[in-house]
Amino acid sequence: MAIGDAGGVGPELAAKLLADPALKDQDVVVVGDASVLKMGASHAGVTLDLPVVSADQVGSLPSGHVLVDLGNIPADTVTLGGSSPETGAASLQNFAAVLRLAKAGIADAVMFTPFNKHSMRLARPAYVDEIGFIDRVLDTDRSGREFNVLEEVWNARVTSHIPLSEVASKMSVERILGSLRLTHETMTGAGKPNPRIGVAALNPHAGDGRNFGTEDDDIIAPAVAAGVAEGIDAKGPIPSDTVFVRAVRGEFDAVLTMYHDQGQIAMKLMGFDRGVTLIAGYGFPIVTPAHGTAFDIAGKGRADLGATLQAALLGARLAALNPARDRQPLPADWATAGVEGAQAAMAE
Numbered sequence: 001m002a003i004g005d006a007g008g009v010g011p012e013l014a015a016k017l018l019a020d021p022a023l024k025d026q027d028v029v030v031v032g033d034a035s036v037l038k039m040g041a042s043h044a045g046v047t048l049d050l051p052v053v054s055a056d057q058v059g060s061l062p063s064g065h066v067l068v069d070l071g072n073i074p075a076d077t078v079t080l081g082g083s084s085p086e087t088g089a090a091s092l093q094n095f096a097a098v099l100r101l102a103k104a105g106i107a108d109a110v111m112f113t114p115f116n117k118h119s120m121r122l123a124r125p126a127y128v129d130e131i132g133f134i135d136r137v138l139d140t141d142r143s144g145r146e147f148n149v150l151e152e153v154w155n156a157r158v159t160s161h162i163p164l165s166e167v168a169s170k171m172s173v174e175r176i177l178g179s180l181r182l183t184h185e186t187m188t189g190a191g192k193p194n195p196r197i198g199v200a201a202l203n204p205h206a207g208d209g210r211n212f213g214t215e216d217d218d219i220i221a222p223a224v225a226a227g228v229a230e231g232i233d234a235k236g237p238i239p240s241d242t243v244f245v246r247a248v249r250g251e252f253d254a255v256l257t258m259y260h261d262q263g264q265i266a267m268k269l270m271g272f273d274r275g276v277t278l279i280a281g282y283g284f285p286i287v288t289p290a291h292g293t294a295f296d297i298a299g300k301g302r303a304d305l306g307a308t309l310q311a312a313l314l315g316a317r318l319a320a321l322n323p324a325r326d327r328q329p330l331p332a333d334w335a336t337a338g339v340e341g342a343q344a345a346m347a348e
């Protein structure tokens with residue numbers, strides 16, 4: 001688990017989670033700054049007694065919960081409730097380190113408490129979102145995708161963290177088909193075989209016979225047909241104002257939406273306090289609460305643990321379902337190196 005942005009609710013949620021009995025049987029390697037975790041525990045009103053291990057002890061760890069203290073953002077330098085390059089840089093370092101632990105097969109799942117993309121961009125101007133960063137740290141060109149997960153329905157997206165004005169131009173049969181395949185694969189791997197996927201339309205009333213927009217007929221419908229021809233149980237395009245209504249009535253296990261908020265508004269209304277973002281496609285699950293850094297309540301002890309707890313439980317469940325992965329060598333500088341390189345590569 002990487003401790004999220006120190007200026008937000010990430011530290012208190014990390015501390016609260018570590019104190020929660022639901023996690024007592026899990027082995028958790030927490031990566032971040034010890035003083036920030038201590039601050040989080042104080043805000044959350046919990047007591048933690050976490051052994052601190054050094055980076056070179058990882059690989060032969062005791063079971064239970066341990067902290068790798070990177071000492072990268074002393075709590076007394078943190079201003080709660082706002083973005084900063086310092087908290088962004090520490091978040092990036094914590095994240096890169098836990099990704100390397102998972103790549104080496106030492107961690108079975110990665111979790112993070114909320115990051116702040118503005119802080120991360122202040123630290124590294126090439127930063128856009130977690131997906132691009134993960135690709136660089138893991139050195140892969142097969143990007144994963146985000147899913148939003150509630151027990152009753154999953155939401156996958158064709159586009160994610162891009163300006164709304166670019167959504168229509170990014171849509172293609174291949175891209176939608178790729179999202180359908182990944183949704184089918186990921187849910188099947190998560191123990192929900194042959195998921196029924198409702199595909200949201202882009203335009204009002206799915207274009208209403210080409211009255212307002214042609215993407216539904218010309219791009220989404222052929223992509224759905226291609227998915228069905230491959231054996232994927234997909235239906236659409238379905239007007240996006242009713243596709244979630246149909247899903248929660250039991251018709252679909254997942255909804256594939258065309259852009260971020262088309263799905264997020266529905267998902268967060270249905271289950272803000274239990275919504276999980278799963279980043280899938282990398283060989284191990286990466287999970288985080290679907291909510292963000294909540295700067296308006298940071299440090300006030302009011303942050304609800306629900307979504308963070310569900311994220312941890314989903315990560316553990318998915319890791320247990322997946323076969324053991326081969327161990328790879330862990331670079332000696334796994335906890336500190338490579339962020340510069342990753343960011344430089346992103347800027348190219």
Ligand SMILES: NC(=O)C1=CN([C@@H]2O[C@H](COP(=O)(O)OP(=O)(O)OC[C@H]3O[C@@H](n4cnc5c(N)ncnc54)[C@H](O)[C@@H]3O)[C@@H](O)[C@H]2O)C=CC1
Pocket residue numbers: 009112113114115116117118277288289290291292293294295296297302303304305
């Ligand atoms: N897991 C992650 O790393 C995520 C990070 N983000 C990032 O978080 C930052 C802020 O995003 P916003 O859009 O402002 O959304 P936000 O989720 O941080 O806040 C929206 C509202 O929900 C409330 N809220 C959020 N979490 C809560 C909790 N656990 N308990 C009680 N109330 C809670 C906040 O107080 C605020 O009023 C952005 O930089 C965004 O990229 C957003 C979503 C997920």
Ligand SMILES: NCC(=O)COP(=O)(O)O
Pocket residue numbers: 114115130146148160260264277288290
């Ligand atoms: N930091 C993770 C993240 O932003 C995922 O959140 P969302 O795209 O699901 O809103």
